[in-house]
Amino acid sequence: MVNIMPGYHVTDCHVLVIGSGGAGCRAALEASQYGETMLLSRTLTGKGGCTVMAEGGYNAVLAEGDSTGLHFEDTMRGGAYLNNPDLVETLVSESPDRFRDLAAWGSVFDMEGDCVPAQRPFGGQRFNRTCYAGDRSGHEMIATLTEQIRNTKIRQVQETSAIDLLMDGHRVAGAITLDRDGNLGVVTADATILATGGGTRCYDISTNCAAGTGDGFALGYRAGATLIDMEMVQFHPTGAVYPPDSRGRLITEAVRGEGGVLKNNLGERFMERYDPERMELSTRDVVSRSITTEILEGRGTEHGGVYLDVTHLPAEEIERRLPIMLEQFLQFGVDIRVQPMEVAPTAHHLMGGLKITPDAATTLPGLFACGEVTGGIHGANRLGGNALADTQVFGKRAGEFAGKTPAATLTVDVDEILSTEAARCEAYCNGTTAPHVIARELKQTMWDNAGIFRTAEELNEAEVTISRLQNLVPKAVHRRMLNECCTVTNMLTVARLIIHGALLRKESRGAHVRSDIVQNWTPEDSPFGHTVQSIFGTSIEEKGEKA
Amino acid sequence: MNTITFTIERFDPDTDPASHTESYTVEINEGARVLDALHAVREQCDPTLAYRYCCGSGQCGSCSVRVDNEPVLACMHEAHDEMAVAPLNLPVEHDLMVEMESYLQDLAGITPGIFSGYLTMDANEAIRPIRDCIECLACVSECPAIAVADFAGPAAMRQEMRIALDPRDDRDRAALTVDEGLFTCTTCQRCLEVCPKHIAIPGKAIEKLREIAHREGLTLPRHQAVADMVRSSGRTVDRIMGTVLEQVAEVIEPVGEVRGEVGFFVGCMYNSRLPETAMKMLAVLRRNGIRVIIPPEQVCCGSPLIRTGQTDYLPSLQRTNIECFTSRGIDTVLTMCAGCGSTLKNDYDTPYRVIDINELIAEYGIEPPVSSSVPMTYHDPCHLKRGQGITEEPRALLRMLTDDFREMPARCCGAGGGVRSGLPDVAANLGRDRREEIAKTGAAACVTSCPFCEFHIAEHSDVPVINITTLLFEAYEKMDEESGVDPGWKDLPCRIINPKTAE
Structure with a gap:
């Protein structure tokens, strides 16, 4: 019998930040100006999340000739006009200042002249707007942010997960935590920020890090928060296809930004047929569908992808601008200076998430959210380079407005809540099925039935599978596995939210394509708005009404 | 699917008094990484196996482990049958997880607000080569100086240099790093060897910080004395015996057919402290048809x-x-000092080719020597192994010289980087570590190919330390004794100091 009796403890802070990726680190830095701030990471600070592995860059209007108006239009158009315009306005107008914050803290982005940041072209944008540090832009940001965090008094609690939000009536008052040894704990806070990142690990083929399991969506949902547009899953056009265990690993859009071309097995530059104007630098949804169509119609490569080729570029340019791509492919026996890469779409980003205001407030008092766990900024398709900007703009705002939250008094019995959580853990100890077995089937059904092209029939099939899996109890053979059990439970919740959103949205828009539905409207005059889901109900907004 | 069997070093702090090794057999996909093999163990054998990982693409630095004693990122290194996976050489928390938090927390950041603009191109270019660190701590776990001295370690030094190069910070990093043990680094380059991002910490951080320290007058007195000596005499050591350059003629013709011609860069140590060793090497080349200038x-x-x-x-x-x-038209220059060789190859832009004696012997081939039955081990000089990438050539030669060659782990002896002269206690601690490793092999002699290593290990070792070419020289002598034939290869032509004064 496994000992699960929790040696729990309760700690208090003014602001609790859950998640230490780009958004969480930025939020914590801001919040720490207002009071005691705790940064909770399920990994070591800065080593988790997808920011550290983000390659391409950060969109900011810096250069003469560009304007926030243009950035706004590109983002709205790229997002198939499902974006919340207020959030987009905030994103484009504050992104340059947040980039300057990073510079003030010591970031080393590439320069094209003395004190002039270099900017590269990215898909769906009419201006070279993407700032970068080679192809390790996100790493540069995380390095900068963690250095600053080490300079502050922020309390870092590492390798500890939040497994539920702590509810005091309707107010979010902190979180229940589980450390890596399986010990429960409670953190109470005046304000709580969810910055847990994305969740495309729910798909068999994904670019996300191991922490991209969507826990924040599930935590917010269980607590009663409203989520929007969960069906909007971005499939990045270019993920690795070989060897099998590396499928899905991100091949940065910067490869195409620097001039990489896509070819099928006949040597055709097939983007000519799908978007002759923008070619390889069309939006991600379009390029992903084009690649998938080529593969499905038999023009794919040996390993089930298409070719992405930079061999026409000078070797030294590849070495300088794409060093990580070069190094990674060399590790797998491919020299991209002389050989083409093989690529295929891979689940990359959840555009949907917790509904927020421009102040990063969710629909629950005391709960703020920033980064990929939020919805509404990127609409139905995110532009490359907007995610890193999003983490900084809304990370800062979440930290600021959470920091300004007045002190609150706890009225709930923490012991009672802990005994409920302990019972949940006890149930996992008596579970039925290894968590990785549940996760594997979940990922497969999501990839097969809720992928790039969707039908009601397949989505229903996925739902049946998810329901069956939700009836299994993940088994922890040791209390150190309790985290994994909580995570797979959360993944099932996220999968269900994606499927429900996809069933609710009876149209094709951006990344969401219903091949079983014929529509006679363009995204701009779609009769539909956001899909809205919470434990209190689900709906889709229709024109002229708000959910 | 492939089936592999491999071992993992396990340690559970709740139940185990010490770590132990377990063997696992798992099914993995073609091209699977070490991390995939660890996942396979957790899914197929033991769900309690503890290890860190996150990004899976070599960018977060969570998953470094040792595979067959070399640190790697588990997510990037290919798994193979019979591999041995172990935690880094840092305090083990649980199985493959080591304590990283405290080290990471102490890494410095810039002081914001002094100057907050964007960087100039020059500043950007200067910082770039040392900016890619993913804080995996492979370098820290392998650094020999950390083990014996109060040293903040390679990752911290790299970060200090990165800040020193940044106009947005104005603290005095060099003075700080001197306190953090800047001068304890032997520049053995082990940190560079294990860095997954290939960051040249010794050359691009340590030595550059020492330059700043020098400008600020923080150079160690003994290092300053060496520099003064070089300025006044062109040499790092004083003259206490006849040097090679004083004794040997400018051109040494081989006995028999001329098979090759090289210039010889003697180096201060062989010239003034170990001239006998250098002259034995010259005799070996003379016997083997190489003309030396x-x-x-x-x-x-x-x-x-x-x-x-x-x-x-x-x-x-x-x-x-x-x-x-170049004035003598020489296109190949021979070094026998590992340090000089590494310097000429890496810190010079020479119009001639530089070749180490071990490379030369492997390239030209030699008259096979007689082999002995004495058990011998080989110490890899850092400036030969990591500075010049030469490891196989001396081993091949040594296997010709003994029937009983015994390996020991390659580790810095402590003589390099000015540590022996500047901080003798630190150097002595590393030297003692070599003695222990030599003793473990049971070898009766330690062979090496660097004057600093020879000198330093000899002070600490219980067995004789011999230069590899001296060993070869002695083998030829023995052959001559047995055959009774001496073709005069040992008699090097003497230098005529100055014909005019000699008259």
Whole structure:
């Protein structure tokens, strides 16, 4: 019998930040100006999340000739006009200042002249707007942010997960935590920020890090928060296809930004047929569908992808601008200076998430959210380079407005809540099925039935599978596995939210394509708005009404 | 699917008094990484296996482990049958997880607000080469200086240099790093060897910080004395015996057919402290048909100055050492000192090819020597193994010289980077570590190929330390004794100091 009796403890802070990726680190830095701030990471600070592995860059209007108006239009158009315009306005107008914050803290982005940041072209944008540090832009940001965090008094609690939000009536008052040894704990806070990142690990083929399991969506949902547009899953056009265990690993859009071309097995530059104007630098949804169509119609490569080729570029340019791509492919026996890469779409980003205001407030008092766990900024398709900007703009705002939250008094019995959580853990100890077995089937059904092209029939099939899996109890053979059990439970919740959103949205828009539905409207005059889901109900907004 | 069997070093702090090794057999996909194999163990054998990982693409630095004793990122290194997976050489928390938090927390950041603009191109270019660190701590776990001295370690030094180069920070990093043990680093380059991002910490951080320290007058007194000596005499050591350059003629013709011709860069240590060793090497080449030209005006290569950050006098040394060979039309220059060889190859832009004696022997081939039955081990000089990538050539030679060659782990002996002269206690601690490793092999002699290692290990070892070419020389002597034939290869032509004064 496994000992699960929790040696729990309760700690208090003014602001609790859950998640230490780009958004969480930025939020914590801001919040720490207002009071005691705790940064909770399920990994070591800065080593988790997808920011550290983000390659391409950060969109900011810096250069003469560009304007926030243009950035706004590109983002709205790229997002198939499902974006919340207020959030987009905030994103484009504050992104340059947040980039300057990073510079003030010591970031080393590439320069094209003395004190002039270099900017590269990215898909769906009419201006070279993407700032970068080679192809390790996100790493540069995380390095900068963690250095600053080490300079502050922020309390870092590492390798500890939040497994539920702590509810005091309707107010979010902190979180229940589980450390890596399986010990429960409670953190109470005046304000709580969810910055847990994305969740495309729910798909068999994904670019996300191991922490991209969507826990924040599930935590917010269980607590009663409203989520929007969960069906909007971005499939990045270019993920690795070989060897099998590396499928899905991100091949940065910067490869195409620097001039990489896509070819099928006949040597055709097939983007000519799908978007002759923008070619390889069309939006991600379009390029992903084009690649998938080529593969499905038999023009794919040996390993089930298409070719992405930079061999026409000078070797030294590849070495300088794409060093990580070069190094990674060399590790797998491919020299991209002389050989083409093989690529295929891979689940990359959840555009949907917790509904927020421009102040990063969710629909629950005391709960703020920033980064990929939020919805509404990127609409139905995110532009490359907007995610890193999003983490900084809304990370800062979440930290600021959470920091300004007045002190609150706890009225709930923490012991009672802990005994409920302990019972949940006890149930996992008596579970039925290894968590990785549940996760594997979940990922497969999501990839097969809720992928790039969707039908009601397949989505229903996925739902049946998810329901069956939700009836299994993940088994922890040791209390150190309790985290994994909580995570797979959360993944099932996220999968269900994606499927429900996809069933609710009876149209094709951006990344969401219903091949079983014929529509006679363009995204701009779609009769539909956001899909809205919470434990209190689900709906889709229709024109002229708000959910 | 492939089936592999491999071992993992396990440790559970709740139940295990010490770590132990377990063997696992798992099914993995073609091309699987070490991390995939660890996942397979957790899914197929033991769900309690503890290890860190996150990004899966070599960017977060969570998953470094040792595979067959070399640190790697588990997510990037290919798994193979019979591999041995172990945690880094840091305090183990649980199985493959080591304590990283406290080290990471102490890494410095810039002080914001002093100057907050974007960088100039120059500042950007200067910082770039040392900015890619993913804080995996492979370097820290392998650093020999950390083990014996109060040293903040390679990752911290890299970060300090990155900040020192940043105009947005104005603290005095060099003074700080001197307190953090800047001068305890032996520049053995083990950190560079294990860095998954190939960051040249010794050359691009340590030596550069020492340059700043030098400008601020923080150079260690003994290092300063060496620099003074070089400035006044062109040499790092004083004259206490007849040197090679004083004794040997400028051109040494081989006995028999001429198979090759090289210039010889003697180096301060062989010239003035170990001239016998150098002359035995010259005799070996004479026997093997190599013509050697030794320009007498050559001076110190400057390595001790570069390693200790005193580089202002370096260009003049470089000029002399390049011209003395090019003016004689020499296109290949031989070194037998690992440090000089590494310096000429890496810190010079020579118009001639530089070749180490071990490379030369492997390239030209030699008369096979008689082998002995004495058990011998080999110490890899850092400046030969990591500075020049030479490891196989001396081993091949040694296997010709003994029937009983025994390996020991390659680790810095402590003599490099100015540590032996500047901080003798630190150097002695590392030297004692070598003694223990040599003793473990049971070898009766330790063979090496670097004057600093020879000198330093000899002070600490219980068994004789022999230069590899001396061993070869002795084998030829023995052959001559047995055959009773001596073709005169040992009699090197003497130098005529100055014909006019001699008259």
